[in-house]
Amino acid sequence: MMVWRVMKLLLWALFILYLACFANGFTPQDMYLIDCGSSSDTKVDDRTYLSDKSAAKYLSTPQDILGTTSSNSITSSEDAQLYKTARIFTGTSSYKFSISKSGRVWIRLYFFPFIYNNFNMNSASFSVSTQKNVLLGNFTPKDPTMKEFLVNVTSGELVITFAPSSASFAYVNALEVVSAPDSLITDDAVTFNPSGTFHGLVNYTLETVARVNMGGPLVTLKNDTLWRTWVNDGSFLVSPSFAVTNKSLIGSVKYPGGYATEDIAPPTVYGTCTKMNSSGDPNSKFNVTWQFNVELGFQYMVRLHFCDIVSDAADEIFFNVFINSFNVAPDFGPTVKVGLADAFYMDYVTPLANNNTVYVSIGPSTVSASPDAFLNGLEIMKLNNSLGSLSAAVSEPPPFRQGSKKNVGMIVGLSIGVPLALLVALIVFLMRRRKKQVRLGHTKTWIPISINGTASHTMGSKYSNGTTISTASNWSYRIPFAAVLEATNDFDESWVIGIGGFGKVYKGVLNDGTKVAVKRGNPRSQQGLSEFRTEIEMLSQFRHRHLVSLIGYCDEKNEMILIYEYMENGTVKSHLYGTDLPSLSWKQRLEICIGAARGLHYLHTGSTKAIIHRDVKSANILLDENFLAKVADFGLSKSGPEVDQTHVSTAVKGSFGYLDPEYFRRQQLTEKSDVYSFGVVLLEVLCARPVIDPSLPREMVNLAEWAMKWQKKGQLEQIIDPNLVGKIRPDSLRKYGETAEKCLADFGVDRPTMGDVLWNLEYALQLQEAVIQNDPEENSTNAIGELSPQVNNFHHADYTPSAAEMSHVDDLSGVSMSRVFSQLVKSEGR
Structure with a gap:
């Protein structure tokens, strides 16, 4: 009897431990709640909002005016006190908050216009921004409203700035900054028109447009683990008579491992649904449709929540799911994906909205014997545009500010008193994970890559059905995992030098003393898998002294690891502004631009099809110990058009401020998109300032626009880096400015090739180093901004690389190990 009691106690302890280890509840690492204008703390749903006096330490500018209203009819919601x-x-005023852990953070802003003294808040107009994004532009709240944003904070500080419009003022009633689970937004989503995969969601800031509980009641913040509100779907139904509410089965909802959790959506959402009102009629042929208002010119993430509480085991339901006119999930069967009453969700990203409405519909499929369809919940979130803005009214985003260097700390384990209990919990976890993979029917895969059409060997891993490497490659490139551990001091967190979409990057030292940068893939990162494949494809084609080289790779122990040469002097950006590094001379800057241009020119012309980098910026041009420039980060690279084509049609990717406007408008990519981005880099190098800086007067915010105004007036010297004043020969600056202007032409056909650009930069360097006697360029009367006749008549056939340059081009007969390097030196990657 005593033994049995002991066993029961042990089993109970293990059960409690299991719940502790795998519970879905999320505890935010950072939480700031402020009841703005309040003279005392305010308690809302067991959360305490600080008064203005308590929160004064977060204001970076002098406090302005506290306002209050005596109205008791503001709102009947639980958060009425906050208004x-x-x-x-x-x-212009800012709140500054320390963020202890990089990752997703909720920003919730509460607004209610009332009259206080001479301030009529109904007439207020203002903008709200963070360091990287414009959240609201020329905003004038008319009713009690809460604006919710999900931002990715990559530095240790979040700054929220309120900027009044001209002759107006700004205000806020309450403010929240709360950590969110990184798993809340995965990195990939499904796209349509054209169909494919949208990569890189982790880099976007999102604004909540709609959060709807289909067929269920209002879900308030006290019933949601992340303090969200879900509204009923009745007001969004286009034809309410087509829909009916299913019986609530909240208690039946299950959260299978690897799919949804209560943080994704609570049981109150998954346990209710709206379905077709088919009344058993087998001939029912109609869709249930919801309508949502959106803003033109933005993409939206649509998250659909499903939990089959409608069908039974003997009668599975199949139906179609539409977003606008696109059937995004034909013949969709929820119970095929998971089991009955199992919660899961699907994410889709729309094309750029060309009207003010998004429609979501469900309708019958011919696969089902009886027509039916259902939807449990829905979320729509706006993605920031290529300029980092969530507002069409204010398109200029803040600059990327280079964060301070800091070690990234992580909690890597849970201290448990009973080793046996930890072991059992681990076994349970592995069994759940395996069960998830069996349900899926497959694991995450890298599609095998054939290199040069030769025979191949396959290296398997848990996340790989085979990454194929040609037998023509040198197997010495494969580095054992044990050697990687040794090189990185067992992936010492203090050795982290960058964090990107693929994973963390560590500084390392191989046993022969070679310094390396080690990029370790995060298995959860879908973007990482895609980038890995893209970079491997690039490795098969190129090697060049001005492209960062790969040293090796590791595909053991369920790892995806790439090892690169270490670039001692970091990014070009870090030598221009934002750090205390010494200023570069004009000759150094020209040589750096020339080196980068050579690398890009080689990409565009080094094979039968051009390779378009697609993310040319100063942060992706790295410098070795001798300040030799090398182009890096090929995760977004794309093969150029076929011989009989003029462009590649593809989703817009890149970094705002550098993005080709023609590519943005038409989604048509060419090599000239790289040329435009490089033109922005040229101006950044010359002026040593961010390409976008909203803290400056409006006409100066965008570097390219501002600099081109001075260039067209022939006065580019007025805005150059003060460290270069009096140190640039006028002819060298003139040639440099002409080249940058030509790169920034509105239309790609009017831009030079990278070969043209390279020729002009080399000439600008010659003009800087010596005055060439009897050179017609010395007395040129060409208009400012027009390239010289030599450049306008330049063709690739005329370009002959120097002997020095050719000596650094490696043999391409085998697998070339270069041209890949993603966010390896600074944590300022995409």
Whole structure:
């Protein structure tokens, strides 16, 4: 009897441990709640909002005016108290919050216009921004409203800035900054028109447009683990008579491992649904449709929540799911994906909205014997545009600010008193993970890559059905995992030098003393898998002294690891602004631009089809110990058009401020898109300032636009880096400015090739180093901004690489190990 009691106690302890280890509840690492304008703390749903006095330490500018209203009819919601006071800003003001862990953070802003003294908040107009994004532009709240944003904070500080419009003021009633689970937004989503996969969601800031509980009640923040509100879907139904509410089965909802959790959506959402009102009629042929208002010119993430509480085991339901007019999930069977009453979700990203409405519909499939369809929940979130803005009214985003260097700390384990209990919990976890993979029917895969059409060997891993490497490659490139561990001091967190979409990057030292940068893939990162494949494809084609080289790779122990040469002097960007590094001379800057241009020219012309980098920027041009420039980060690279084509049609990718406007408008990619981005880099190198800086006067925010105004006036010297004043020969600057202007032509056909650009930069360097006697360029009367006749008549056939350059081009007969390097030196990657 005593033994049995002991066994029961042990089993109970293990059960409690299991719940502790795998519970879905999320505890935010950072939480700031402020009741702006309030003279005392305010408690809402067991959360305490600090008064203005307590929160004064977060204001970076002098406090302005506290406002209050005596109205008792603001709103009947639980957070009504938050709307009764406000802080009014008569000038630009900021809140600064320390963020202890990089990752997703909720920003919730509460607004309610009332009249306080001479301030009529109904007439207020203002913008709200963070360091990287414009959240609201020329915003004038008219009703009690809460604006919710999900931002990815990559530095240790979040700054929220309120900027009044001209002759106006700004205000906010309450403010929240709360950590969110990184798993809340995965990196990939399904796209349509054209169909494919959208990569890189982790880099976007999102604004909540709609969060709807189909067929269920209002879900308030106290019933949601992340303090979200879900509204009923009735007001969004286009034809309410086509829909009916299913019986609520909240208690039946299950959360299978690897799919949804209560943090994704609570049981109140998954346990209710709206379905077709078919009344058993086998001839029912109609869709249930919901309509949502959106803003033109933005992409939207649509998250659909499903949990089959409608069918039974003997009668599975199949139906079609539409977003606008696109059937995004034909003949969709929820119970094929998971089991009955199992919660899961699917993410889709729309094309750029060309009207103000998004429609979501469900309808019958011919696969089912009886027509039916259902939807449990839905979320729509706006993605920031290529300029980093969530507002069409204010398109200029803040600059990327280079964060301070800091070690990234992580909690890597849970201290448990009973080793046996930890072992059992681990076994349970592995069994759940295996079960998830069996349900899926497959694991995450890298599609095998054939290199040069030769025979291949396959290296398997848990996340790989085979990454194929040609037998023509040198197997010495494969580095054992044990050697990687030794090189990185067992992936010492203090050795982290960058974090990107693929994973962390560590500084390392091989046993022969070679310094390396080690990029370790995160298995959860879908973007990482895609980038890995893209970079491997690039490795088969190129090797060049101005492209960062790969040293080796590791595909053991369920790892995806790439090892690169270490670039001692970091990014070009870090030598221009934002750090205390010494200023570069004009000759150094020209040589760096020339080196980068050579690398890009080689990409565009080094094979039968051009390779378009697609993310040319100063942060992706790295410098070795001798300040030799090398182009890096090929995760977004794309093969150029076929011989009989003029462009590649593809989704817009790149970094705002550098993005080709023609590519953005038409989604048509060519080598000239790289040329435009490089033109922006040329101006960044010359002026040593961010390409986008909203803290400056409006006409100066965009570097390319501002610099071109001075260039067209022939006064580019007025805006150059003060460290270069009096140190650039006028003819060298003139040639440089002409080249940059030509790169920034509105239409790609009017831009030079990278060969043209390279020729002009080399000539600008010659003009800087010596005055060439009797050179017609010395007395040229060409208009500012027009390239010289030599450049306009330049053709690739005329370009002959120097002997020095050719000596560094490696044999391409085998697998070339270069041209890949993603966010390896700074944590400022995409």
